[in-house]
Amino acid sequence: MLNVLTVEETERLIDERVRPLMRTETVPLAKAAGRVLAEALTGTEYVPDFDRSTVDGYAVRAKDTFGCSEALPALLTLSGEILMGEQAPGALSAGCCMAIPTGGAVPEGADAVVMVEHSESYGDGTVGILKPAAPGDNMIYRGDDIRPGQVLLPAGRILSAQDIGTLAAVGRAEVCVAERPRVGILSTGDELVPAQQTPKAGQIRDVNTHLLTALMQAAGAVPTAYGIIKDDEAAIGAALDTAVRENDMVLISGGSSVGVKDATCRLIEARGELLMHGISMKPGKPTILGIISGKPVFGLPGHPAAAYFAARFFAMRALAALLGSERPQATVFARSLEAIGANHGRTQFTAVTLQKTADGYTAAPVRSKSGLITGISAADGFIAIPRDAEGVGPGQTVEVFLFCRLGL
């Protein structure tokens, strides 16, 4: 007899049972953005591998410029010109300077660069420096960006554009990343018709196939939708067998009614192991988790908003485990504009809209029933009220999980 688990117990169960199932592959750098790094990236060389100028000007010995001014320039002999992408023509001698472009290699002997704006060329092979330079001025030193042995990116990181830049800087043409898990999506219910069809009396359109497919795709999976399955144990069992065979994880939504929920449990038990039989959360309580052939199988509620929260918290946690990834949750803190009641004993998820003020955010709950998709579509994020909290008071600070729409 399985009990209903808390949100935290469910999270621990997923981490324990699903994380060992991760697989990796090697992809070219151009395909790596958004993928999950499966190795820690450590520097193996100096970047840059030479001291660089950050301005157009003259490489100098700083002490040769000490005390100079516009009225009394330091007069230096122009002993060479550094070309972009090439080594300096030689070391810099005392009393000399070399012309250098932004990004050029600072010659041995030089310890600063003077901007061209702070110099004047006399055309006779001498240059006047109008402003003293301190050692290190306008230079990037060898290894300032990356040194051998420096940890650059941890394993599990979801690769951002900046991370791709770091991989390019250390010369990685290929990267070891987590395989994208394949996720099979089944929608069950005699009342469902495909989205493009007009429902007859008593029928509604299948929202969950589209909602869950888009969510899994955004989270780094390769979803496959198996369409609408009638509320028939044999039909659901056959579809489940196909989906388990062809995927790394399966989501079955629907079956909020007691009979169908029990059928889903029986189907999982007959094929593998039923791990969990409900989560103390609202909405989303009738959420089921099992393992078939080493693959996680979720039974999700049929109501779209309930299916969303169950998938957003638990199917996505399983996906993160399959990807071996960090779980970055973008959250903001906000003052609640209203009292929000909560059900004792269940973690309550409430969608909110955010308003930015001069010194922080305010949050207002979206009043909506759990079956409704528009309530979560209109929101900016949601709060999770702990199961032992007595709701939220007006003015109380809450943490809001953002429905972040643009990954940068």
Add this chain to the structure above:
Amino acid sequence: MLNVLTVEETERLIDERVRPLMRTETVPLAKAAGRVLAEALTGTEYVPDFDRSTVDGYAVRAKDTFGCSEALPALLTLSGEILMGEQAPGALSAGCCMAIPTGGAVPEGADAVVMVEHSESYGDGTVGILKPAAPGDNMIYRGDDIRPGQVLLPAGRILSAQDIGTLAAVGRAEVCVAERPRVGILSTGDELVPAQQTPKAGQIRDVNTHLLTALMQAAGAVPTAYGIIKDDEAAIGAALDTAVRENDMVLISGGSSVGVKDATCRLIEARGELLMHGISMKPGKPTILGIISGKPVFGLPGHPAAAYFAARFFAMRALAALLGSERPQATVFARSLEAIGANHGRTQFTAVTLQKTADGYTAAPVRSKSGLITGISAADGFIAIPRDAEGVGPGQTVEVFLFCRLGL
């Protein structure tokens, strides 16, 4: 003679000149996630189109249950059973109830549903109700989710998984979205070698091609990289002509040195209109914007972090204009742990790491020179210190733009 513009002037210029260039296309719902909606979505029918039960139980007239209790059940005649996906077999008469599953259509005459847990069936065609129901209990009414004329999603919205759910709920098989702009990316510099090559003395690897490609892709564009172009006006001009012909926007990075920057300006002026010749920001000042054949062309700094900020603020704003999209900027407020100095007269972008505390975030600056990619790769976000501010004091609240890595 063009002046250096402020950040705000540059933003206005981009909005004015680039937004009219947007184009749209129609895509199937399955391909619409993450795209930018080009039409306002308005409800055309009721969703659901009938009153639905949210539980397994019995449809009743609420007043028939008033005053009942476990000790004194209300005895009702079971006059029918509602099947999923079908119309009720008839109207509910006084003193009667009908069995109904979760999601079933509530019959005419009924105004509440009693959970099966609060009933007992006597097996003789009568059912005992153990707890009084109020009108509306355990029901979703016709149109609770969507009503005709209701504005569901505004034009310009980046479609989230929840929005895809809303589109499915109203039966949209196709959606009108903005075309993904094609963005050509050129990297210039005699010092650059491809990322997979080992640099010789004075050379560095081309980071910007990879950084900008990944950034533009994450922002909804279709990037094409044209590789490394030598610092030669004719060579850059030829590559620019090709890139303008094959794309909707072009980014040329490199050319931080005065000569090359001037060359980029000359190339744009010879082919179209130079709009801007530097932005008062740090890093990123040597940023150029022109229009060639009606297409925006950006000259970006060569240093990766400077190129990143210029692209993140201005190339992405131009992309949002081409997409006709909202510009959701996920920001959090945080207390700065340190003083951060700022340059008067230029908007200063400083990368920061965030730490979550019980009642909010703290931010610490990443000390890094502008040429370095690792400084922005290691950060959680950045702050923009206005050009007229005297830096940030310790303990001061700052708004942090998040490097959000997962779009959900």
